[in-house]
Amino acid sequence: ATPTALLVGTGRGAQLGILIKGPEVLESTRRVDTVVLDKTGTVTTGQMSLVSVHTAEDEEEVLKLAGALEHASEHPIAKAIVKAAGEVPVVEDFQNVEGLGVQGVVNGHAVLVGRAKLLNDWSVQLDPALTEAKEAAERQGRTAVLVAWDGRARAVLVVADTVKPTSKEAVAGLKKLGLRPVLLTGDNEAAARTVASEVGIDEVIAEVLPADKVDVVKRLQDEGRVVAMVGDGVNDAAALAQADLGLAMGTGTDVAIEASDLTLVRGDLNAAVDAIRLSRRTLTTIK
Numbered sequence: 001a002t003p004t005a006l007l008v009g010t011g012r013g014a015q016l017g018i019l020i021k022g023p024e025v026l027e028s029t030r031r032v033d034t035v036v037l038d039k040t041g042t043v044t045t046g047q048m049s050l051v052s053v054h055t056a057e058d059e060e061e062v063l064k065l066a067g068a069l070e071h072a073s074e075h076p077i078a079k080a081i082v083k084a085a086g087e088v089p090v091v092e093d094f095q096n097v098e099g100l101g102v103q104g105v106v107n108g109h110a111v112l113v114g115r116a117k118l119l120n121d122w123s124v125q126l127d128p129a130l131t132e133a134k135e136a137a138e139r140q141g142r143t144a145v146l147v148a149w150d151g152r153a154r155a156v157l158v159v160a161d162t163v164k165p166t167s168k169e170a171v172a173g174l175k176k177l178g179l180r181p182v183l184l185t186g187d188n189e190a191a192a193r194t195v196a197s198e199v200g201i202d203e204v205i206a207e208v209l210p211a212d213k214v215d216v217v218k219r220l221q222d223e224g225r226v227v228a229m230v231g232d233g234v235n236d237a238a239a240l241a242q243a244d245l246g247l248a249m250g251t252g253t254d255v256a257i258e259a260s261d262l263t264l265v266r267g268d269l270n271a272a273v274d275a276i277r278l279s280r281r282t283l284t285t286i287k
């Protein structure tokens, strides 16, 4: 390999909005056959909004209690709930439960906000009305956020995310290069499937805890795949580092960027397609 050709490649990369850690990165890029895509913030904008509230309680109180907890969280879901809640009371004993939700004490109530699994872990069951609200939201590809306090489930907050306008084209581009796209998310199966079908991905791995994302990448590698992982979150960092090629959204967290080989400056998935196409062309030039 002539270093000059590689440098030409990296220079062209910068023009395309791709930052490459080093010329050797291009070699693994060329061999990639599987592209694992994080959902929230990568395929979707990650800018969530609160769509509806289902509860038998006072809606304002639900939002105050949930908002108080989410005020301490960085999650995109948290931002949507905080925005809807307005001014919120202080929280004590706050705890972020990775990939499940948040918990803490607000106005003397022990409050849980997050996935059904978080409530289950505290032996809090959903009643039929809340179960129906949750399932209806998920059928529509939305995320149902459950709110419980003092040992009882009280509300379903429905939040929605939007697919980035360029994601569908990018997935088509990956397939055209002969690559197998896989959607990986901590979100519920139904919401993940809805997003996947919107952008043309057949393979979905959902409800994966942040710590387990790296194992999904390892499993694919054990099957003999050469894996690229595209992500944006703190929860993606280990998987990005494990992947044969890690690509971070420039709009994402510093932790994700540090763990990656390539950064897609504009947070546009099309740049991932460009990067792989570029690496193949660069190495053809070298040979």
Ligand code: ADP
Binding pocket: 038, 039, 040, 070, 073, 074, 075, 077, 078, 098, 099, 100, 101, 102, 113, 114, 115, 143, 144, 145, 184, 185, 186, 187, 188, 208, 209, 210, 233, 235
């Ligand atoms: P993703 O892999 O899509 O980026 P995460 O692993 O961050 O998702 O979270 C997985 C799921 O856990 C979310 O879809 C949500 O249901 C729940 N969750 C995580 N953090 C929070 C939070 N702060 N508030 C409410 N729900 C949360």
Ligand code: MG
Binding pocket: 038, 039, 040, 041, 042, 231, 232, 233, 236
């Ligand atoms: Mg994400």
